[in-house]
Amino acid sequence: xxxxxxxxxxESNETGDSTMGEVFFKRFTFNQLAQHWVMIGTxxxxxxxxxxxxxxxxxxxxxxxNFLGGFGMRTQIHHAAGIGMVxxxxxxxxxxxxxxxxxxLERNVWPTLKDAKDFWQTxxxxxxxxxxxxxxxxxxxxxxxxxxxxxxxxMLCVTGLVMLFPFAAMEYIPYAYVHLxxxxxxxxxxxxxxxxxxxxxWNVHYSPEVFPMSKAWITGNxxxxxxxxxxxxxxxxxxxxxxxxxxxxx
Amino acid sequence: MLSAGKSLxxxxxxxxxxxxxxxxxSLITTVSAQEDVSCYHCHTKVxxxxxxxxxxxxxxxxxxxxxxxxQPNATVISYTVMSGDFIGRPTRANITNVCSxxxxxxxxxxxxxxxxxxxxxxxxxxxxxxxxxxIHEIRAISDPNSSSNHxxxxxxxxxxxxxxxxxxxxxxxxxxxxxxTYKESFHWRALDKGYTLVATCADxxxxxxxxxxxxxxSTTYPDNLPGTCGKANCHPDIKFDAKIAAGLVHDKESLHTxxxxxxxxxxxxxxRDYFLGPFDLAYWIAIFFKILxxxxxxxxxxxxxxDFLSRLKIHRRW
Numbered sequence: 001x002x003x004x005x006x007x008x009x010x011e012s013n014e015t016g017d018s019t020m021g022e023v024f025f026k027r028f029t030f031n032q033l034a035q036h037w038v039m040i041g042t043x044x045x046x047x048x049x050x051x052x053x054x055x056x057x058x059x060x061x062x063x064x065x066n067f068l069g070g071f072g073m074r075t076q077i078h079h080a081a082g083i084g085m086v087x088x089x090x091x092x093x094x095x096x097x098x099x100x101x102x103x104x105l106e107r108n109v110w111p112t113l114k115d116a117k118d119f120w121q122t123x124x125x126x127x128x129x130x131x132x133x134x135x136x137x138x139x140x141x142x143x144x145x146x147x148x149x150x151x152x153x154x155m156l157c158v159t160g161l162v163m164l165f166p167f168a169a170m171e172y173i174p175y176a177y178v179h180l181x182x183x184x185x186x187x188x189x190x191x192x193x194x195x196x197x198x199x200x201x202w203n204v205h206y207s208p209e210v211f212p213m214s215k216a217w218i219t220g221n222x223x224x225x226x227x228x229x230x231x232x233x234x235x236x237x238x239x240x241x242x243x244x245x246x247x248x249x250x
Numbered sequence: 251m252l253s254a255g256k257s258l259x260x261x262x263x264x265x266x267x268x269x270x271x272x273x274x275x276s277l278i279t280t281v282s283a284q285e286d287v288s289c290y291h292c293h294t295k296v297x298x299x300x301x302x303x304x305x306x307x308x309x310x311x312x313x314x315x316x317x318x319x320x321q322p323n324a325t326v327i328s329y330t331v332m333s334g335d336f337i338g339r340p341t342r343a344n345i346t347n348v349c350s351x352x353x354x355x356x357x358x359x360x361x362x363x364x365x366x367x368x369x370x371x372x373x374x375x376x377x378x379x380x381x382x383x384x385i386h387e388i389r390a391i392s393d394p395n396s397s398s399n400h401x402x403x404x405x406x407x408x409x410x411x412x413x414x415x416x417x418x419x420x421x422x423x424x425x426x427x428x429x430x431t432y433k434e435s436f437h438w439r440a441l442d443k444g445y446t447l448v449a450t451c452a453d454x455x456x457x458x459x460x461x462x463x464x465x466x467x468s469t470t471y472p473d474n475l476p477g478t479c480g481k482a483n484c485h486p487d488i489k490f491d492a493k494i495a496a497g498l499v500h501d502k503e504s505l506h507t508x509x510x511x512x513x514x515x516x517x518x519x520x521x522r523d524y525f526l527g528p529f530d531l532a533y534w535i536a537i538f539f540k541i542l543x544x545x546x547x548x549x550x551x552x553x554x555x556x557d558f559l560s561r562l563k564i565h566r567r568w
Contacts, residue, residue: 056439071445126556128563148546167488180532182436187539191546199550208561 024221025238031095033220038088039149045081047193049074054186082160089153108137111147115140136233145200152192159185299386304393315340315348342374349379359458364465373421382406382457398457401441403450404429431500454478454499 028036049068052061068074097104117133118140124130133139138146159181162169166178205213209229216222227235289312290297300306305314318336340348346366350357360366360379368376380388382398389396397406408429410416417424432438437448452460454470461468469478476490 052443053436053439056442062443065443071440071443074443075440075445122553123556126553126560128560167485167490170491171489176532180535183532183535184539187536187543191539191543194543194547195550198547199554202554202557207557 023224024219025224025227025235026220027216027222028220030220033217035088035092036217038084042081042085042088043192043196045077046085046189049078049081050186050189051193054190079164082157082164085153086157086161089157109143109146111140111143115143134232135230136237137231139230141203145203148195149192152188155184155188156192159188296386303384303386303388304390305388342378343369345378345380356458362459362461363456364460364462368421371421373419375416377410381410400450400452401446403452404432404438404441407451425500428500435499449484453481453484 048064052058052064052074055061065071065074068077114136118135121130121133122140125132162173162178162181163185169178169181204210204217214226222230224235227238297312300312303310316337316339337344337348346357346360365377369378384397389399391398391400393399394401396402411424411428412426412430414426416422417426432451433442437450440448441450456469461470463470463472465471466473468474479485480488480490
């Protein structure tokens with residue numbers, strides 16, 4: 001994504017108002033937002049329809065299954081949402097590798113040495129031993145979120161397809177490996193669920209900084225204040241580029 | 251008392267009350283007359299159970315199984331009941347003979363089973379007709395309350411097969427975790443939540459003629475598994491080959507006991523491949539995810555907590 005696209009200035013419609021409108025910073029494209037919405041929808045359906053089977057003896061297991069309309073319906077919901085998530089994963093990789101024009105290596109999403117340093121500095125900050133690290137476009141937490149979801153998608157989609165088509169899978173692998181898929185699938189799903197509900201939701205919902213939520217997942221925008229707080233390095237970079245462009249134009 | 255008797259008399263003079271009283275007693279008499287199983291007077295509990303029996307509903311009586319001669323509608327049972335061919339309680343080895351009077355094909359099938367093999371060897375506690383079908387309360391197989399109903403099969407088999415004392419008898423030595431390992435399958439998890447179109451014990455192991463999985467004629471003998479899983483109502487039109495046999499449905503010891511089978515010498519090649527391959531892998535995968543999940547969630551939940559604390563200390567971070 002080119003830098004110019006990062007800044008969207010929505011000018012005030014009110015005539016006679018000479019002050020500039022509020023400035024928004026483009027955080028996610030509509031494409032990315034839509035992917036995230038599909039992800040939310042399929043993920044929640046999968047968690048609700050899958051966890052009663054991971055913990056069949058829990059008191060809430062039959063409650064949820066009855067709520068979903070019985071075991072057969074639970075299975076159909078899980079399979080449909082699962083196929084939706086597989087398609088989303090394929091779309092994501094195909095789009096961002098082949099369609100997106102940006103060079104693969106120059107993306108901000110790759111982990112860097114700075115992220116490791118930031119991670120350590122964040123811990124020091126929590127104990128009052130350091131300043132809070134200043135993040136660029138993606139903080140180490142966001143990168144961990146992304147790659148955690150990426151790894152989880154690969155694991156869950158592959159093992160899920162093996163379990164959805166066990167007899168097709170058995171053309172290539174023994175039955176015992178199909179059984180292994182159930183272990184990998186459910187354990188990985190539990191990890192993903194805990195991570196999303198505890199860590200991701202803290203960062204984007206519960207945290208006093210954003211409570212009740214960061215609206216970036218709906219609008220795709222960050223306010224200038226949010227930008228200065230959460231991504232100061234990116235903010236400075238955008239401002240510098242703006243200035244350069246202005247100077248060039250003048 | 252006098253006044254009470256007096257009022258009762260005057261009450262009975264009311265003809266509506268009189269009709270009600272007569273109706274009540276005639277009803278009682280009619281109901282009592284339907285106690286046509288004469289043994290009921292002494293064997294109350296047994297006969298009560300028998301009234302739920304499919305045989306009772308089809309018109310059979312006690313003597314059809316127990317022999318002897320009972321006179322229906324007799325109010326007092328005479329000792330002549332126990333005359334003639336009265337057999338009382340058949341011995342466990344003899345139960346089959348009683349049932350085979352009518353169910354000859356089932357008895358013939360049963361006599362090919364490992365259960366009968368054990369009874370014939372002199373171990374009468376091995377399963378016979380009544381252990382699966384019930385004794386006096388034999389219900390139709392299609393009855394959901396029947397112990398032989400498809401969906402009740404796991405609990406019925408578990409009566410003996412989860413019984414440690416029974417299974418550890420030196421001549422059996424059968425594992426008692428069969429139901430527990432079945433519980434980890436999708437078949438059970440679906441069945442447990444009311445989805446009954448799944449395989450239970452008898453669907454794979456057969457019912458009357460169930461055999462050891464080591465018997466080449468058994469439905470669970472490895473070479474026969476493709477046919478067993480590919481039955482018309484289960485997984486038809488699917489290509490099965492030896493790969494289905496490379497996993498043992500119940501055997502998940504490494505996961506189940508949390509112990510690795512380190513000593514693999516003396517195992518047959520199939521078992522050795524099995525434990526060297528995927529099932530030790532299952533153990534390690536489970537450990538891997540335990541560490542990964544507690545590690546990741548522990549570290550990040552800790553960060554969330556520290557993040558929260560840091561907000562208590564300073565109003566604004568930056």
